[in-house]
Amino acid sequence: MHGRAKAPAAGTILNALATGVGSAFAIDTETTATVELDDSGEIRGEIAENPDADARLIERCVELVLETEDSEFGATVRTESDIPMAAGLKSSSAAANATVLATLSALDVEMRREDACRIGVQAARDVGVTVTGAFDDASASMLGGVTVTDNAEDELLARDEVDWDVLVWSPPEQSFSADADVSRCRQVAPMADLVADLALDGEYGRAMTVNGFAFCGALGFSADPMVDAMPDVDGVSLSGTGPSFVAVGGREVLEDVREKWNSLEGTTWLTTTQTGGTRTI
Structure with a gap:
């Protein structure tokens, strides 16, 4: 009747808005979800950092798991997170993944993590927090490491384990994925195809840098943070639809x-990649 799970954030290698193919990597900053089942028949969600925030995503995740298991329980779900919201660091995917696994744990049910991930993706689509379904972001958070996906089919094309140091800059502004200008993003589809080829060849650093320049242009962000990080980092990109940027490379270079x-307004921190993915605790 009680379940808890942790899910990591993720950074972008390829934004899926252009072609439906995307790639992301898990980073060691996490969201925790706690689910308590009850006999109320109602589902109530709360986001610890902002009790007035919209909790429909995590409520829908619980609802879909209960429907999948033919359960008539009600539930209370609460998330706590170190991941900035609406910053391009996959906070929604992490919240969904943690909630799904916590609900399964409360029911004492086991499920393949890819299938559990798809429940969270469907919930995100149902409540309108994503354009693409974000299977790339969600799979990286659920499985850990790097994933490359076809978001139109919710298909995992590749997964790889990486061991990187990661630098994140998150400005104070927020940028919601559902508000992104999809038509502008589709105009950079040829570059996205190139990024996908690089990612599938394991050239993740080069892939994310090309992605970053392409989507800074498409989404109207300055590429100055990327230029400031070059040429010594292994890769640097706008993460998701922004406004955060992520860079990977040697620790000294990232420092x-x-x-x-x-010197930029906002928060900057050093972390690492995460290969374990979402887990119950």
């Missing part, structure tokens, strides 16, 4: 870049 990014 130098952090000094430059610290």
Whole structure:
């Protein structure tokens, strides 16, 4: 009757808005979901950092799991997160993944993690927090490491484990994926195809850098943070639909870049990749 799970954030290698193919990698910053089942028949959600925030996503995740298992329980679900909301760091995917696994744990039910991930993706579509379904972001958070996906088919094309240091700069502004200008993003489809080829060849750093320049242009973000990080980082990109940027590379190099990014308004922090994915606790 009680379940808890943790899910990591993720950074972007390829934004799926252009072609439906996307790629992301899990980073070691997490969201925790706690689910308590009851006999009320109602589902109530709360986001600890902002009790007035819209909790429909996590409520819908619980609802879909209960429907899948033919359960008539009600539930209370609460998330706590170190991931900035609406910052391009996949906070919604992490919240959905943690909620789905916590609900399954409360029911004492096991499910393949890819299938559990698809429940969260469907919930995100149902409540309108995503354009593409975000299977790339969700799969990276659920499975850990790097994933490449076809979001139109919710198909996992590749998964790889990586061991990177990661620098994140998250400005104070928010950018909601559902508000992105999809038509502008589709105009950079040829570049997205190139990024997909690079990612499938394991050239993740080059892939994310090309992605970053393409989607800064499409979404109207300055590429200055990327230029400040080059040429020594292995890769740097706008993450998701922004406004955060992520860079990967050697620790010393990233510490130098952090000094430059610290002059920008917002929050900058160093972390690592995460390969374990979402887990019950």
